Amino acid sequence: MRVIEKWSLSPEQRDELWQMQHNKCCGCGRPIKRESARLDYNPKTYRARGWVCYLCSIISRAANDMDKFNQVIERLHKHPPADKFYAE
Numbered sequence: 001m002r003v004i005e006k007w008s009l010s011p012e013q014r015d016e017l018w019q020m021q022h023n024k025c026c027g028c029g030r031p032i033k034r035e036s037a038r039l040d041y042n043p044k045t046y047r048a049r050g051w052v053c054y055l056c057s058i059i060s061r062a063a064n065d066m067d068k069f070n071q072v073i074e075r076l077h078k079h080p081p082a083d084k085f086y087a088e
């Protein structure tokens with residue numbers, strides 16, 4: 001069985017999940033259109049999590065690797081290299 005078949009829900013399950021979420025992103029709760037929604041999944045278990053908007057899919061993917069997430073926050077948000085061009 002290919003990996004994608006393990007985590008993929010059937011079309012009927014995808015529809016049921018979508019209806020359960022009432023046209024809202026399960027991350028931020030904002031309304032989303034079905035055609036732009038993404039099915040988020042756990043990359044370790046390959047189990048689907050829920051329909052999310054674009055931004056929440058990025059956030060969720062970042063949270064899949066917290067070490068990298070924390071590294072980016074440390075390097076980019078706490079110590080942005082471009083800060084040297086701005087007066088204090």
Ligand SMILES: [Zn+2]
Pocket residue numbers: 025026027028029030052053054055056057
């Ligand atoms: Zn969202």
